[in-house]
Amino acid sequence: MDLQLRDSKVVLCGATGLLGKTIALELAREGANIALLGRNAHSLSALKAEVEAIGSPSAITIECQLDSATSTDQAIHAAITALYGIDVFIFAAGAAQGGIFWEMDDVTWKSNLEVKLFGAIRALRAVAPAMIERHTGRIVMVVGNSAKFPEPRMLPGAAANAALLAIVRGLAEELGPHGVSINAVNPGPVRSPRWDRLMQAAAAREGIDVGQAEARFLEKTALRRLGSAEEVATHVVYLASPRAAHLTGTSITIDGGSTKSP
Numbered sequence: 077m078d079l080q081l082r083d084s085k086v087v088l089c090g091a092t093g094l095l096g097k098t099i100a101l102e103l104a105r106e107g108a109n110i111a112l113l114g115r116n117a118h119s120l121s122a123l124k125a126e127v128e129a130i131g132s133p134s135a136i137t138i139e140c141q142l143d144s145a146t147s148t149d150q151a152i153h154a155a156i157t158a159l160y161g162i163d164v165f166i167f168a169a170g171a172a173q174g175g176i177f178w179e180m181d182d183v184t185w186k187s188n189l190e191v192k193l194f195g196a197i198r199a200l201r202a203v204a205p206a207m208i209e210r211h212t213g214r215i216v217m218v219v220g221n222s223a224k225f226p227e228p229r230m231l232p233g234a235a236a237n238a239a240l241l242a243i244v245r246g247l248a249e250e251l252g253p254h255g256v257s258i259n260a261v262n263p264g265p266v267r268s269p270r271w272d273r274l275m276q277a278a279a280a281r282e283g284i285d286v287g288q289a290e291a292r293f294l295e296k297t298a299l300r301r302l303g304s305a306e307e308v309a310t311h312v313v314y315l316a317s318p319r320a321a322h323l324t325g326t327s328i329t330i331d332g333g334s335t336k337s338p
Contacts, residue, residue, distance in 0.1 A: 090169025264331025298333025
């Protein structure tokens, strides 16, 4: 299916993380022009080359520190200027860590929420006026399935995710009359180094091996397997496209059926 994204102008925050990179590659296959925003200049440069080789007509890289309002504003303004406008904004940054609730102090909570929640707020605050001015635009937020069913040892991330879903729902009402849509995807865990570390920690905590720890998790999922970054990216890019024209204020959960909700 042609997603009608060829020559569209896309700003992608969090481009060098696993999901961000995979989303960028999928956008490139659709022929989008992409502004790649991230913290690491070397990783951005490598991704730019890969994206252009796949088929993006143009890819630019901009360093962005989402824990700074000034850096975020400047990066997004520079991206929109370089692209000569913006059609799509995708936020795929931030991965809050966890711990035992009563052992996490204020500093831990604040550091965990800084990019995932407040970084998203800063980015949305910077991009929304540009889309309103153009009377068109699509926003996709990569959130997480813990927003509705939080794990007790991952509460900072769950709190950030729940707040982001509230923002998505509220902003849909604010942006809709201006022709701008906003949606979210809620991925479950995907195969990644971060997942491997989580399983190693769970195995050590429970006195079992890593394979057993993963098997216990997968028993909770209807499909009995982890998802892939490519599967998540497919949904993100669809929501970013005109094919999803009448969707706004909603979220799609992509976790193999581990979230037990309608």
